[in-house]
Amino acid sequence: MTLTIRDLSVAYDDVPAVREVSLEVPDGSVLAVLGPSGCGKSTLLRGVAGLEQATGSIVWDGEDVTRLPTHRRGFALMFQDGQLFDHLTVGRNVGYALRLRSRGRAARAAERARVEELLALVGLEGYADRLPRTLSGGERQRVALARSLAHQPRLLLLDEPLSALDAGLRRHLAGELREILTRAGTTAVMVTHDHEEAFSVADRLAVMREGRLVQEGPIDEVWRSPVDAGTALFLGYARVLQGDAARRVLAAAGAPAAAAVAVRRSAVVVDERGPLEGEVRSIRSTPQLQRLVVTVDGLGDLDAVAPLDHRTSPGDRVTLGVDVTRVAALAAG
Amino acid sequence: MTTTRRLLGLGALGLLPAAVLGVFFLLPVSGMVARGLVVDGSFEPGAVLEVLARPRTGRVVWFTVWSSAVATLVAVLLGLPAAYSLHRLEWTGRRVVRACLLVPFVLPTVVVGVAFRQLIGESGPLGPLGLDGTAWAILAGLVFFNVSVVIRVVGSAWESLDSRPGEAAAALGASPAQVFRTVTWPALRPAVVSAASVVFLFCATGFGVVLVLGGLAFSTVETEIYLLTTDLLDLQAAAALSLVQLVAVTGLLVLAGRLRAVPDPTVRRTTAPPRRPRRGDLAPLSATALLLLAIATPVVSLVVGSFREALPGGGSTWSLENYRALTGQGDNQALLVPVTDALLASIRVAVDATWMALLLGGLLAVLLTRRSRSRTERRVRSVLDGLFMLPLGVSAVTLGFGFLITLDEPPLDLRDSPLLIPLAQALVALPLVVRTLVPVLAGVDDRLRQAAASLGAGPVRALLTVDLPVVWRPLLASGGFAFAVSLGEFGATSFLARPDEPTLPVVIFRLIGHPGRLNYGMALAACVVLAATTALVMLAVERLRVPSLGAL
Numbered sequence A: 001m002t003l004t005i006r007d008l009s010v011a012y013d014d015v016p017a018v019r020e021v022s023l024e025v026p027d028g029s030v031l032a033v034l035g036p037s038g039c040g041k042s043t044l045l046r047g048v049a050g051l052e053q054a055t056g057s058i059v060w061d062g063e064d065v066t067r068l069p070t071h072r073r074g075f076a077l078m079f080q081d082g083q084l085f086d087h088l089t090v091g092r093n094v095g096y097a098l099r100l101r102s103r104g105r106a107a108r109a110a111e112r113a114r115v116e117e118l119l120a121l122v123g124l125e126g127y128a129d130r131l132p133r134t135l136s137g138g139e140r141q142r143v144a145l146a147r148s149l150a151h152q153p154r155l156l157l158l159d160e161p162l163s164a165l166d167a168g169l170r171r172h173l174a175g176e177l178r179e180i181l182t183r184a185g186t187t188a189v190m191v192t193h194d195h196e197e198a199f200s201v202a203d204r205l206a207v208m209r210e211g212r213l214v215q216e217g218p219i220d221e222v223w224r225s226p227v228d229a230g231t232a233l234f235l236g237y238a239r240v241l242q243g244d245a246a247r248r249v250l251a252a253a254g255a256p257a258a259a260a261v262a263v264r265r266s267a268v269v270v271d272e273r274g275p276l277e278g279e280v281r282s283i284r285s286t287p288q289l290q291r292l293v294v295t296v297d298g299l300g301d302l303d304a305v306a307p308l309d310h311r312t313s314p315g316d317r318v319t320l321g322v323d324v325t326r327v328a329a330l331a332a333g
Numbered sequence B: 001m002t003t004t005r006r007l008l009g010l011g012a013l014g015l016l017p018a019a020v021l022g023v024f025f026l027l028p029v030s031g032m033v034a035r036g037l038v039v040d041g042s043f044e045p046g047a048v049l050e051v052l053a054r055p056r057t058g059r060v061v062w063f064t065v066w067s068s069a070v071a072t073l074v075a076v077l078l079g080l081p082a083a084y085s086l087h088r089l090e091w092t093g094r095r096v097v098r099a100c101l102l103v104p105f106v107l108p109t110v111v112v113g114v115a116f117r118q119l120i121g122e123s124g125p126l127g128p129l130g131l132d133g134t135a136w137a138i139l140a141g142l143v144f145f146n147v148s149v150v151i152r153v154v155g156s157a158w159e160s161l162d163s164r165p166g167e168a169a170a171a172l173g174a175s176p177a178q179v180f181r182t183v184t185w186p187a188l189r190p191a192v193v194s195a196a197s198v199v200f201l202f203c204a205t206g207f208g209v210v211l212v213l214g215g216l217a218f219s220t221v222e223t224e225i226y227l228l229t230t231d232l233l234d235l236q237a238a239a240a241l242s243l244v245q246l247v248a249v250t251g252l253l254v255l256a257g258r259l260r261a262v263p264d265p266t267v268r269r270t271t272a273p274p275r276r277p278r279r280g281d282l283a284p285l286s287a288t289a290l291l292l293l294a295i296a297t298p299v300v301s302l303v304v305g306s307f308r309e310a311l312p313g314g315g316s317t318w319s320l321e322n323y324r325a326l327t328g329q330g331d332n333q334a335l336l337v338p339v340t341d342a343l344l345a346s347i348r349v350a351v352d353a354t355w356m357a358l359l360l361g362g363l364l365a366v367l368l369t370r371r372s373r374s375r376t377e378r379r380v381r382s383v384l385d386g387l388f389m390l391p392l393g394v395s396a397v398t399l400g401f402g403f404l405i406t407l408d409e410p411p412l413d414l415r416d417s418p419l420l421i422p423l424a425q426a427l428v429a430l431p432l433v434v435r436t437l438v439p440v441l442a443g444v445d446d447r448l449r450q451a452a453a454s455l456g457a458g459p460v461r462a463l464l465t466v467d468l469p470v471v472w473r474p475l476l477a478s479g480g481f482a483f484a485v486s487l488g489e490f491g492a493t494s495f496l497a498r499p500d501e502p503t504l505p506v507v508i509f510r511l512i513g514h515p516g517r518l519n520y521g522m523a524l525a526a527c528v529v530l531a532a533t534t535a536l537v538m539l540a541v542e543r544l545r546v547p548s549l550g551a552l
Helices: A041-049 A090-094 A096-101 A105-121 A137-149 A167-184 A195-201 A219-224 A229-234 A243-253 B003-037 B046-053 B055-088 B094-106 B109-120 B135-159 B164-171 B176-204 B208-214 B221-230 B235-260 B279-306 B321-327 B339-369 B375-393 B396-406 B420-442 B446-454 B459-488 B491-496 B504-513 B517-543
Strands: A003-012 A015-025 A030-034 A054-060 A075-078 A155-159 A188-192 A204-209 A212-218 A239-242 A260-263 A268-270 A276-285 A289-296 A300-307 A317-322 A327-330 B308-310 B316-318
Touching (some): A003 A041, A030 A041, A041 A054, A075 A137, A096 A105, A105 A167, A137 A167, A167 A195, A188 A195, A195 A219, A204 A229, A212 A219, A229 A239, A229 A327, A243 A260, A243 A276, A243 A317, A243 A327, B003 B046, B003 B235, B003 B375, B046 B055, B094 B135, B094 B279, B094 B517, B109 B135, B109 B279, B109 B459, B164 B176, B221 B235, B235 B375, B279 B517, B321 B517, B339 B375, B396 B420, B396 B491, B420 B491, B446 B459, B459 B517, B491 B504, B504 B517
Parallel strands (some): A015 A212, A030 A204, A075 A155, A268 A300
Antiparallel strands (some): A204 A212, A268 A317, A276 A289, A276 A317, A289 A300, B308 B316
């Protein structure tokens, strides 16, 4: 029950959008495909769904589905903006896939029951008779999710399911999405450009850039050792230092030397016994800590943090330590 | 800008169109209606009822209704697969085929009539089928030039249909047929209904085709009005029929407007890029190919016929004689002026009609798309909108007839004015111009104008910098469209054109009705010239790629 993608390529008018991507998604796991907009991640998803002509192969549990039309693949695709059918009620939207598969009185009763069950799953009990356009953005996405889960697809494809929502709702729904997917035991591939979203929903992470897969693996592994500078920056690391600077920062953290190092914003901490020294350029207070930019001697500007009770002002000299869990050594810049 | 000044400005914009509509539309039409209701100075609606009770009237109305309904149904059935193939699929030659399939709509009705007569007439390629003089010939003619309406209206709706709901359905397991039934069709239905109602309207008021193909045996309300007026001189009966038509057509227009109303206008429409055909698209593509063949056949037979010269001893040979004869006046003095003169007159008239239609249509479109600031203002706008659509509903024959009986005495004795025919044609083309411009102007976000105003641009400057860049192509396109409509206009012109200054369609109709060896061939050649001129204009317009062109 594994999705295996081998050498998948998709081109629009001979311009390649996805280039020879190979991936594996084990049964019951959620894979997040992360990448900047325009990197081909949505196209990859559409290729897997069968909405784009692709070369290479897509195999589900030993069955090659590459040549199958979309509706015979048994996958479900949830769009960024839901794509609810505006002319059908919420209940009929959710039951759509069930109605395609069976008719008759018994089937209709079963459909009603299943729709209720799904609406309960996504927290929208009693919404069955509403029309989609009376719903808020978050509710629409929940309905779209329920609709995608209705016929128990063997694979759920999610195309930026939360990015149309505002920040607070997005965080809240990401947690719920994770829970719903786990409870339904669905294998899923989710495409997103937001690493926070990927971390809160997925088990595994694949990073794409310019149509190519650059790194893939369990989330914490990718997170701890990004494959290159671009990936590190995209995963939320603040800066990538090279050469001598990298060596000094790694030495300060007590880690073995490497060609480059990616540094989180919170990796450099004001510390009286720290091995680095520099001059504070600017300070900004946040609810939890102070964020500083420090010009470290012979290193250049670095982001650093200090506890709220630490009194300092621009122009002061401070000493700095490096938290080893918040830097990642890179093989090359 | 104060409210009063704003309203005054809007009123000034509307003044000219309102005056023109009042004098050259409402006055003639009401004059014609009065002719039917008022007998010897007293109001007698009974006369109308008397005309309606005639058995021939019943036959005419029944034929109008059933022929229009059947032609509409066939046109929709043939047009749907073509609309799909031409607007949703990407294949080599798509543009050319699309342009070809759209030509019939602007082909002058007289030309269509003559082409079909040539095709199915005794000596024509399909002569042995014995279709000449039957209702089937009229139906075929009606379908011929209305399929393009269906393709255009439904095609542009289909093109702007978001493909993602369909993809969502497919991803949920819907087969292509199920996707069409459950997702595409519900979204497409308003456009199809709208196209069907417009086609029905065109069929029911179709004039040239029916007159040429039906003769006296088959008559629709429109041709009956013409025959009653010109041949039988029964003006009262003609007026009575016009009245009936006016009521029926206005009712239809209102109904079509209701049906067209989109339940949720806020739905954003996108233009999906057409995709390459797949194996499943073979059926619609073949249907399109067949349609193209069916559309091409009468046109080809017309062109071929125009290059054949009938020999005195029977038989025929290739020659340019028919075209050479266009500088003459035909056999048996069929015409008072050479055909070439008529062509020049047609072009002159069309130029005048075009600038009139553009001026009036432009003013109206601006007026109709300004943001309403009060409920009353919005009401006035919607009434105006409906009022200026009326020329679409009132048959051109009624209009021409009305011109004839109301504008004949001082101070409005305009029978000899060279602007009379262009004015009538401009009124016929006006709804098409307005309907092309309004969606474009309405699509301009009003906040852009507000932004321009906040940066210091006056109303005129804002119009020039915000609206004009968007609207110049549609303006040009609708100008071409009006030109083409005017070139082929036959209904109103047939009443108004003086024998010594006819337009080309009038000359063609005269030629086919006049015995003489050369006259029929000349009519074919003149048709080819007229059709080629119109087609050239339309192909140029098509290159401007204006999506809402002629969207009714």
